[in-house]
Amino acid sequence: MAKDKGGNVITWFEIPAANFPRAVNFYEQLFAVSLKREAMNGHEMGVFPYEPSMAISGCVMFGEHYKPGADGAVIYLNAGDEIDQLLLKVPSLGGRVLLEKTALPPGMGFFAHILDCEGNRVGLHGVK
Numbered sequence: 541m542a543k544d545k546g547g548n549v550i551t552w553f554e555i556p557a558a559n560f561p562r563a564v565n566f567y568e569q570l571f572a573v574s575l576k577r578e579a580m581n582g583h584e585m586g587v588f589p590y591e592p593s594m595a596i597s598g599c600v601m602f603g604e605h606y607k608p609g610a611d612g613a614v615i616y617l618n619a620g621d622e623i624d625q626l627l628l629k630v631p632s633l634g635g636r637v638l639l640e641k642t643a644l645p646p647g648m649g650f651f652a653h654i655l656d657c658e659g660n661r662v663g664l665h666g667v668k
Contacts, residue, residue: 553598553615560584560602566633566657608658616663623666630654
């Protein structure tokens with residue numbers, strides 16, 4: 541399997557949206573960031589902030605063939621040391637906590653699953 545220069549297998553992810561403004565707002569409010577709006581080939585994208593040297597990021601994507609769902613692959617977004625605070629925000633943003641904060645083996649941190657406002661199952665990974 542090819543890896544980028546940093547040794548990461550993942551380089552990009554796309555979270556499908558049925559309602560683009562609502563989905564972008566959900567993630568902007570959840571992570572207290574601004575997503576960069578872009579248009580490409582009839583698709584709308586809300587790109588998560590990233591460090592260009594890291595070459596890893598993703599977006600909320602709206603367009604043909606992008607259908608939200610809870611049964612496919614699960615991506616994990618970096619919650620840093622704020623996983624508890626993020627989980628508290630989810631219901632007020634139109635989402636739902638599916639799996640509460642769960643400890644991983646020692647040294648690996650914690651994870652949780654949420655259902656975003658579009659119906660996508662998304663993982664959160666945190667260190668505390």
